[in-house]
Amino acid sequence: xxxxxxxxxxxxxxxxxxxxxxxxxTRFPPEPNAYLHIGHARAIITNFELAKMFxxxxxLRFDDTNPVKEDASFVEAIKEDIxxxxxxxxxxxxxxDYFEKTYELxxxxxxxxxxxxxxxxxxxxxxxxxxxxxxxxxxPYRNRSIADNLTLFQAMREGKYKDGEMTLRAKIDxxxxxxxxxxPVIYRIIHITHHNTGDKWCIYPMYDFAHPLQDAIEGVxxxxxxxxxxxxxxxxxxxxxxxxxEHIPHQYEFGRLNITNTIMSKRYLKQLxxxxxxxxxDDPRMPTLAGLRxxxxxxxxxxxxxxxxxxxxxxxxxxxxxxxxxxxxDLLGKTKRMHVVSEPIKVTITNYPSDTPEKIVSSCNPDNExxxxxxxxxxxxxYIEKADFLPEAPDKHWRRLSIGLEVRLMHGYFIKCHxxxxxxxxxxxxxxxxxxPMTKSGSxxxxxxxxxxxxxxxxxxxxxxxxxLFEPLLVDSDSDRPLIDRxxxxxxxxxxxxxxxxxxEAKPGEKFQFVRNGxxxxxxxxxxxxxxxxxxxxxxxxxx
RNA sequence: UGGGCUAUGGCCAAGCGGUUAAGGCAUCGGACUUUGACUCCGAGAUCGGUAGUUCAAAUCUACCUAGCCCAGCCA
Numbered sequence: 001x002x003x004x005x006x007x008x009x010x011x012x013x014x015x016x017x018x019x020x021x022x023x024x025x026t027r028f029p030p031e032p033n034a035y036l037h038i039g040h041a042r043a044i045i046t047n048f049e050l051a052k053m054f055x056x057x058x059x060l061r062f063d064d065t066n067p068v069k070e071d072a073s074f075v076e077a078i079k080e081d082i083x084x085x086x087x088x089x090x091x092x093x094x095x096x097d098y099f100e101k102t103y104e105l106x107x108x109x110x111x112x113x114x115x116x117x118x119x120x121x122x123x124x125x126x127x128x129x130x131x132x133x134x135x136x137x138x139x140p141y142r143n144r145s146i147a148d149n150l151t152l153f154q155a156m157r158e159g160k161y162k163d164g165e166m167t168l169r170a171k172i173d174x175x176x177x178x179x180x181x182x183x184p185v186i187y188r189i190i191h192i193t194h195h196n197t198g199d200k201w202c203i204y205p206m207y208d209f210a211h212p213l214q215d216a217i218e219g220v221x222x223x224x225x226x227x228x229x230x231x232x233x234x235x236x237x238x239x240x241x242x243x244x245x246e247h248i249p250h251q252y253e254f255g256r257l258n259i260t261n262t263i264m265s266k267r268y269l270k271q272l273x274x275x276x277x278x279x280x281x282d283d284p285r286m287p288t289l290a291g292l293r294x295x296x297x298x299x300x301x302x303x304x305x306x307x308x309x310x311x312x313x314x315x316x317x318x319x320x321x322x323x324x325x326x327x328x329x330d331l332l333g334k335t336k337r338m339h340v341v342s343e344p345i346k347v348t349i350t351n352y353p354s355d356t357p358e359k360i361v362s363s364c365n366p367d368n369e370x371x372x373x374x375x376x377x378x379x380x381x382x383y384i385e386k387a388d389f390l391p392e393a394p395d396k397h398w399r400r401l402s403i404g405l406e407v408r409l410m411h412g413y414f415i416k417c418h419x420x421x422x423x424x425x426x427x428x429x430x431x432x433x434x435x436x437p438m439t440k441s442g443s444x445x446x447x448x449x450x451x452x453x454x455x456x457x458x459x460x461x462x463x464x465x466x467x468x469l470f471e472p473l474l475v476d477s478d479s480d481r482p483l484i485d486r487x488x489x490x491x492x493x494x495x496x497x498x499x500x501x502x503x504x505e506a507k508p509g510e511k512f513q514f515v516r517n518g519x520x521x522x523x524x525x526x527x528x529x530x531x532x533x534x535x536x537x538x539x540x541x542x543x544x
Numbered sequence: 545u546g547g548g549c550u551a552u553g554g555c556c557a558a559g560c561g562g563u564u565a566a567g568g569c570a571u572c573g574g575a576c577u578u579u580g581a582c583u584c585c586g587a588g589a590u591c592g593g594u595a596g597u598u599c600a601a602a603u604c605u606a607c608c609u610a611g612c613c614c615a616g617c618c619a
Contacts, residue, residue, distance in 0.1 A: 004567085005558060031619055066618060122617060129615060133546045136615090167617050177547040179615050188617035207619050231548055231614055253549085255612095260555085308568055310557045312550090315612070319555050322569045332582065367582075399580060410578055441578065453578050516579050543580040 024056025032074035057090035067194040135175035216245035261472035296521025296536035336364035377458035399452030414439035462498035
């Protein structure tokens with residue numbers, strides 16, 4: 001699947017056609033202060049796919065200009081997530097690699113009379129800034145001499161001042177209707193150890209100043225970001241122009257991708273982890289890439305989903321059914337289709353002649369013979385799903401087992417139910433059936449049509465396993481209620497059931513279709529003695 | 545209330561002055577089926593509103609309406 005037509009692709013095509021750029025360079029610039037989630041996947045995929053499409057390149061650049069929030073551990077996690085998604089950055093850079101260069105350009109601005117050292121406190125600065133409807137006031141420090149600014153800025157760098165004591169500001173326009181242009185701070189003092197530069201610096205550039213310069217230094221042609229930066233674009237262009245960088249990058253904005261019933265915000269993800277609603281950032285219910293990975297989502301499906309949702313200048317909320325569809329499409333042809341009974345009910349085949357089960361060799365996926373065959377068993381004692389039996393068929397659409405009805409056991413035989421055994425509470429404990437030896441799977445038997453096909457496992461060879469069934473963490477997708485009140489209490493259900501013996505060998509992370517049950521992945525903690533499977537996604541069903 | 549961005553079927557989204565207005569997801573019919581899966585057929589919008597420009601407008605203009613973003617020494 002290729003990237004669809006979208007406005008950014010159109011812009012790039014146009015730039016290339018008109019010679020405004022020779023080669024496309026994009027970048028994905030995360031701040032190393034959180035785990036990546038599926039929202040980031042859109043940015044990653046968009047940047048990489050767009051560049052790839054035009055034979056350009058994409059850098060991974062850690063935007064680490066604020067040491068108070070950042071940590072090296074996130075650097076590795078982010079690298080791993082990008083690799084998992086299937087992308088290899090042309091270069092891996094750090095914004096902090098450019099601190100020296102950024103500093104020089106700040107001095108250039110001072111020399112041009114376009115930046116000044118300001119001693120307003122944070123509170124005062126806020127007052128001077130004005131409001132959305134009223135213009136701001138000029139700082140009393142705005143008209144210092146270039147020489148004084150140079151000296152002061154140098155002193156800031158040398159650590160002569162405490163955090164917050166002064167800032168370097170761009171001298172633009174305190175009356176601009178765009179608040180970003182009202183003399184924004186471009187350097188602030190922070191005495192803290194930086195994950196990359198250690199204690200070398202105590203002044204750090206702000207995003208608005210650093211970002212365009214990083215793009216310029218790296219030769220980025222199309223700098224993509226989200227919609228909330230639209231108002232920052234004039235500033236971006238101002239810095240590029242005034243700093244007279246050799247290369248001139250351009251910023252383009254696109255909408256964020258939201259998914260129904262899914263929280264993406266850093267704050268709430270953290271809240272879920274901190275309040276132990278989930279077991280960490282790689283909990284299989286989390287929308288983090290680490291969580292989705294553990295759940296069994298595939299990078300191919302995520303890519304297909306992102307590309308399928310397109311790109312526009314709208315913050316969109318896409319139904320999670322779309323993601324699930326991508327998952328099923330990807331998993332359909334590449335998973336083995338195994339027999340698993342998650343809520344068992346016992347079946348005795350009363351006319352089965354032997355106490356030892358017979359072996360049946362079956363295809364793992366009739367649509368993909370490369371997946372091979374495995375042996376399943378059929379015998380006197382079986383398990384089927386509770387939901388596949390009702391003493392009496394509710395209506396003529398019932399395609400499962402009932403007294404007097406005959407169904408096909410997939411890969412086995414036709415069986416017909418003739419008796420139900422109840423306990424003292426009128427609960428069904430066992431059902432009794434007969435089988436027809438003539439109807440063996442693969443025999444080509446066509447004399448009669450069964451009332452549907454269900455699956456089973458043979459009881460003496462079955463292996464006990466547990467299944468983790470997930471639902472969305474949130475309910476009420478359109479609600480404005482606080483998220484904490486929308487937590488789904490049933491987001492993780494554990495069931496114990498039986499799996500066919502071949503599943504003992506499932507390797508952690510290996511994915512399967514459990515016939516008529518859904519797609520599952522063996523959990524990281526699975527063992528042959530105690531297999532554990534996570535449900536990735538249910539199968540679609542028209543059963544009403 | 546200043547500035548900016550956006551508005552195409554339930555949800556995404558193509559379309560860039562002339563097409564019966566792509567496609568995907570979802571939904572509803574139907575066929576097929578050793579998964580009520582898959583696959584296959586079929587069904588639905590006149591493009592936020594109004595007024596203009598034009599032989600011709602979802603596409604251009606004006607006005608209106610609605611939603612989102614901005615007043616961190618965060619990114």
